[in-house]
Amino acid sequence: MGLYPVKNTRLYEVVVNRIEDMIKTEKLKPGDKLPSERDMMELYNxxxxxxxxxxxxxxSKGVVKSRPGGGRYLATTTDHPMEMVSLYNIEYxxxxxxxxxxxxxEADVARLACIRAERKDINRLKSIVNDLIYRDNLKLKEYREKDKDLEFHIALxxxxxxxxxxxxxxxxxxxxxxxxIKNYINEKEWLGLCEDHMDILRAVEDKNIDKAQALIKKHIESLKSIILSEDISSRN
Amino acid sequence: MGLYPVKNTRLYEVVVNRIEDMIKTEKLKPGDKLPSERDMMELYNxxxxxxxxxxxxxxSKGVVKSRPGGGRYLATTTDHPMEMVSLYNIEYxxxxxxxxxxxxxEADVARLACIRAERKDINRLKSIVNDLIYRDNLKLKEYREKDKDLEFHIALxxxxxxxxxxxxxxxxxxxxxxxxIKNYINEKEWLGLCEDHMDILRAVEDKNIDKAQALIKKHIESLKSIILSEDISSRN
DNA sequence: TGTTATAAGTGGGTAGTCCAGTTAAAAGGA
DNA sequence: TCCTTTTAACTGGACTACCCACTTATAACA
Structure with missing residues (x-):
């Protein structure tokens, strides 16, 4: 028997996700009044x-404000930037x-990684990079769906x-x-970004600080130009 | 009547704080089993x-794991670093x-602040600095208690x-x-750190990037040496 | 028309119940 | 005595029904 069968999703989590989805899709906007508890329990059964x-x-995340007797309201972006901004799609x-x-x-991170990375860190980075480089199309699609490329940066x-x-x-x-963000990046561009990781990894392994920093900078510049320069509607 | 009488503390918040306090004071340690819901409701009435x-x-913060039928356990530091580490006092x-x-x-922040700060940003910084500089002892003590000095950095x-x-x-x-962290800093040192803010502000107002960065760096170096060099037990 | 009662609605909180899964203790068999 | 199995107690998940204080919109009144 597994020691960690903890994956049972709780009902409240489902509700949280549903509400956050409504915020993401802008069915709910900052300051909006939310349905009452009684209405919601019928809505979600x-x-x-x-x-x-x-x-x-x-x-507790600061996404919603409750006024006893007066209902619940969606917070504004200024109430708690991080949580809110990440729910609303792409403001200016x-x-x-x-x-x-x-x-x-990330420039600082790259520098420190060059200095402090140990064998096991390098190995972890390698396995992440390899996972993405030598894969068939099906796996790649799955990995992209799961944002597996982003793990590299956390490992770094x-x-x-x-x-x-x-x-x-x-x-x-x-x-x-x-x-x-991946919605703004087409497949070819995405693969290019993944390949950047390999070069960065090599620089870190060689403890070549300048090169690592330059490569990371270039990597993020690429990301930037892909996302900001192109017309969103013409993609994917 | 005020439009925002929202300050009613909810009972659940009290409980959350109490539990977090127990973690901070190490009455609860990672992996520990928590009392059952039934016991807790008696404990806190x-x-x-x-x-x-x-x-x-x-x-949802990742501080606690629930196992249906098996009780609740305090998460480990690796489960969700930020939330956990910030509750446990000072690990190596x-x-x-x-x-x-x-x-x-903060070095980057200082640079960008020099470039982009507008009148209203400068004014806000000024009011924060002045609040702390020209104050009687009583007010100062209160401000220190409330970590009012730290607002400067957020405003920056x-x-x-x-x-x-x-x-x-x-x-x-x-x-x-x-x-x-203020527990590691005595009153004189704290005042010194507050005064740093004034100089930093001036550099930002003058758009003197190099100076602003140097001052911020010095500021944090001071903080560092105060906290790390001294014996904790001999203070305050 | 403008004020004041009034009723409906809302979140905050309590109490009690049922359920499925876990856990530990008691019973049984070797 | 030791190991297995059964049983009972416990635990978190979820539901229902109720009471309260406060807000808000409606209706009655002046």
Whole structure:
């Protein structure tokens, strides 16, 4: 018997996801009044307590504000930037801010990774890169769906042996996933970005700081120009 | 009547705080089994649903794992680094990692702030600095208690007009608060750090990038040496 | 028309129940 | 005595029904 059969999804999680989806698809907008608990329990066919649990976690994230007697309202973007912005699709500047931040931080990460990466870090990076490079089309499609390429960046941050940097990177990557940035990238471009990882890895392995930084910078520049220069509607 | 009387603390929040406090004070350690819902409702004198709501938010934060039929367990540090590490007091390297990350990021923040800060950003920074500089002892003590000095750094990040950088800074500052870093700093040292802010502000106002970066770096170096060099037990 | 009662609605919280899975203790067999 | 099996207690997941204080919109009144 498995020691970790913990994967049972709870009902409240389903409700949370549904609500967050409605925010993502802009069926709910900042400041909007949400349906009452009583209405929601009918809508989702769950008990009131499940609805309340769902709202507790949204509340603690700062996504929703509850006014006793007065209903619940979707927070505004200024109430809690991170959680909110990541739910709303692409406002002006959002992505360019994201990329700018990554450019700055990842350069530092690359430098520290060159200095501090150990054998096991390098091996982990290698296995991630190989997973993506030598794969048939079917697997590749699956990996792309799962944003498996982004793991490289987290592993790189891990190689700095600084938990804070890893945490910051994780947050950024999570943000990229929520934003569905891959929708802006076609298959060929995506493969190109994956191949960049190999070069970066080599530079880190050689402890060539300048090269690693240059490559990371180029990598993110590519990402930037792919996302920002092209017309979204003409893709995918 | 106020439009925002939202400050009613909810019971579940109290429970969440109590549990997090127990983690901070190491009455609860990673992997520990928590009391059952039934026991907890007696302990805190609230209904079972309040306990469950509290656990839902801890669960969604990754601090607690629930096993239906098997009880609840405190997560380990690896399960969700940020949330966990910030609850446990000072492990080896935690603080130095934190400071290293801040050093890197804040240098970039200072640079961008110099370039992009507008009048209103400068004014906000000024009001924060003034609040701390020209104050009687009583007020100062209160401000220190509330970590009011740290607002400067968030406002500085805000001056970059990059929401992601502000978010990252906010996370770091929140982390510093949770860690109670001020306990390692005596009053004189704290005042010194506050005064640094004034100089940094001036450099930003003058758009003197090199100076701003140098000052921020010095500021964080001071912080570092205060915290890491001294014997904790001999202070405060 | 403008104010004031009034009723409906809302989130906050409690209590009690049922269920399926886990866990540990008691019973049984070797 | 030791190991297996059965049983009973416990645990989290979920539901239902109820009460409260506060908000809000409606209706009654001046």
């Amino acid at each position: 769950v008990s009131r307590s499940v609805i309340r649990e769902a709202f507790r976690v949204l509340e 500047g959002t992505i360019s801010d994201f990329i700018e931040a990554r450019e700055l931080i 941050a891990e190689a700095t042996h600084n938990f804070m940097l890893k945490e910051i990177m994780t947050i950024q990557i999570q943000f990229a996933k929520n934003l569905n | 609230v209904s079972r649903s309040v306990i469950r709501e509290a656990f839902r938010v801890l669960e 390297g935690t603080i130095s990692d934190f400071i290293e990350a801040r050093e890197l990021i 990040a805000e001056a970059t007009h990059n929401f992601m950088l502000k978010e990252i800074m906010t996370i770091q500052i929140q982390f510093a608060k949770n860690l109670n």
